Amino acid sequence: MAGFDHAPPPFFKRGPAPLALLTFYLAVSLALFVVDLRVQSLGLLRQSVALVVDPVQRVAQTPGSLVDHAIAYLRGLHKLREENTRLTQAQLLTAPNLLRLQHLEAENERLRRLMAVKEREKASGQVAQIMYTARDPYSRRIVIDKGQQSGITAGQPAIDEAGVVGQVTRVFPFSAEVTLITDKDQAVPVQVVRSGLRSVVFGLGNGQLELRYIPANADVEIGDLLVTSGLDGIFLPGFPVAKVTSIERDNAFAFARISALPLAGVENFGEVMVLAPREELPPPPPEAQGRRANTGTPKKAGAK
Amino acid sequence: MQPTFTSSRILLPVRPWFIIFSLILALLANLLPTAHWPGIPDWVALVICFWSIREQRRVGMGWAFLLGLAMDVADGAVLGQHCFSYVLLAYTAATLSRRILWFPLAQQALQVLPLLIGAQLLQLLMRLVAGADFPGWGYLIGPFIGALLWIPGTFLLLLPQYQPVERDENRPL
Numbered sequence: 363m364a365g366f367d368h369a370p371p372p373f374f375k376r377g378p379a380p381l382a383l384l385t386f387y388l389a390v391s392l393a394l395f396v397v398d399l400r401v402q403s404l405g406l407l408r409q410s411v412a413l414v415v416d417p418v419q420r421v422a423q424t425p426g427s428l429v430d431h432a433i434a435y436l437r438g439l440h441k442l443r444e445e446n447t448r449l450t451q452a453q454l455l456t457a458p459n460l461l462r463l464q465h466l467e468a469e470n471e472r473l474r475r476l477m478a479v480k481e482r483e484k485a486s487g488q489v490a491q492i493m494y495t496a497r498d499p500y501s502r503r504i505v506i507d508k509g510q511q512s513g514i515t516a517g518q519p520a521i522d523e524a525g526v527v528g529q530v531t532r533v534f535p536f537s538a539e540v541t542l543i544t545d546k547d548q549a550v551p552v553q554v555v556r557s558g559l560r561s562v563v564f565g566l567g568n569g570q571l572e573l574r575y576i577p578a579n580a581d582v583e584i585g586d587l588l589v590t591s592g593l594d595g596i597f598l599p600g601f602p603v604a605k606v607t608s609i610e611r612d613n614a615f616a617f618a619r620i621s622a623l624p625l626a627g628v629e630n631f632g633e634v635m636v637l638a639p640r641e642e643l644p645p646p647p648p649e650a651q652g653r654r655a656n657t658g659t660p661k662k663a664g665a666k
Numbered sequence: 667m668q669p670t671f672t673s674s675r676i677l678l679p680v681r682p683w684f685i686i687f688s689l690i691l692a693l694l695a696n697l698l699p700t701a702h703w704p705g706i707p708d709w710v711a712l713v714i715c716f717w718s719i720r721e722q723r724r725v726g727m728g729w730a731f732l733l734g735l736a737m738d739v740a741d742g743a744v745l746g747q748h749c750f751s752y753v754l755l756a757y758t759a760a761t762l763s764r765r766i767l768w769f770p771l772a773q774q775a776l777q778v779l780p781l782l783i784g785a786q787l788l789q790l791l792m793r794l795v796a797g798a799d800f801p802g803w804g805y806l807i808g809p810f811i812g813a814l815l816w817i818p819g820t821f822l823l824l825l826p827q828y829q830p831v832e833r834d835e836n837r838p839l
Contacts, residue, residue: 380726380757387727387753391734395746399796404745411739418690419740422697494699501798503742532742539742546799567799 405532412534419505423494485598487637488512490520493537502545502567504528506634509537517596520634525602525625526550526590527634540634543603543624544569552603553591557581560591563604563622571604573620578611582620595640602626677827680721684826688713689725693733697740704804707812710737711785714752715778716816716823718759719766730756744796751788755781775816782809 490506546567592599604622717725734749
């Protein structure tokens with residue numbers, strides 16, 4: 363009964379042959395694949411398809427969020443009250459620091475101005491809800507519910523209350539994709555708080571981070587806090603990123619193998635804060651005379 | 667009761683809106699937050715495979731391509747990855763449809779299994795080319811579950827076609 367059809371078969375109008383169609387579609391797919399992988403210039407196509415897929419994705423999320431709401435509701439008043447007291451206490455504990463923070467910031471600003479150092483940037487941003495994690499089992503990405511309409515641009519960092527979560531990598535009209543710091547090869551320039559050592563931390567794809575290119579004899583200990591160094595011009599300096607969990611020093615290799623666990627609730631659902639893009643960093647000094655330009659002879663550096 | 671060579675049942679013609687509805691439903695199922703559970707099949711691949719076998723003149727590579735594009739965007743994967751495998755799946759399923767439909771349902775599932783595995787492997791290959799890590803063999807459980815679901819899936823998707831043209835009091839279904 364295959365192909366059994368009640369309409370009379372259109373003998374003369376059957377469209378292109380299947381093999382031709384197959385070749386055409388496969389060629390288009392391959393072209394898309396190569397262009398997207400190598401040139402990455404298909405943003406507009408991606409955005410327009412996303413506009414169509416977005417409602418479906420939102421609908422697909424409703425059962426999950428309904429269950430979440432139901433669970434939250436059933437957990438009841440008691441838990442909420444408990445949490446409320448805990449939060450009030452936490453707020454009280456941090457109150458002295460917070461109250462003095464404004465004062466300190468003002469003082470810091472004044473001192474910096476006095477010393478003619480560039481003023482520190484202030485963090486500002488907007489809160490976004492995590493809609494869902496990407497379906498892909500290979501990548502660590504989340505999608506948030508703010509996009510171009512809210513002025514999000516690619517490259518903005520995202521944090522939560524404990525530390526850095528990731529970075530916005532793709533922006534759609536009503537949503538944006540944040541690549542988590544645990545994603546494979548997502549890199550964050552960091553600094554060890556205790557020793558001031560600078561390095562770059564890479565995601566491993568399994569929820570852990572690795573601190574690479576640190577000499578085997580460097581001063582790093584288990585439990586060291588890693589914060590953003592801000593040298594990338596994207597992350598503001600000083601946000602906690604991870605804590606060192608294990609160090610392997612092997613004489614056979616020049617570098618130590620240092621793994622770390624992210625501090626932020628990177629793999630949890632919830633809310634994130636997308637920080638506004640940083641101000642432009644001053645242009646790097648010219649390569650050839652880099653050393654001299656740094657020692658304070660602006661005339662020569664300007665002449666180039 | 668299945669329309670194989672052993673069955674004399676004549677089905678109603680399929681309604682185009684039902685095909686579109688099932689395809690969108692499959693896309694929805696793929697986007698559910700269950701994707702991280704092990705062994706969840708690729709619903710879109712399964713439904714495309716089904717309609718390519720049953721109604722190759724209505725659902726073909728065009729639909730497969732569009733849904734693949736949607737999946738690529740939704741997944742944040744490299745564009746073309748799902749498109750490629752779905753298009754090839756639709757073509758192979760359409761080519762083999764006469765042969766597959768000749769078998770009873772359980773054996774149809776066995777015939778569909780290599781198609782689903784092939785589609786999944788193709789996606790895996792393209793991801794590896796794009797620079798991803800190998801995710802482990804658990805990734806390939808999905809097609810097996812999908813092939814198992816072929817039997818209830820066929821029943822569900824053919825359900826609207828089982829109804830008689832005229833309602834008969836003596837024969838409700």
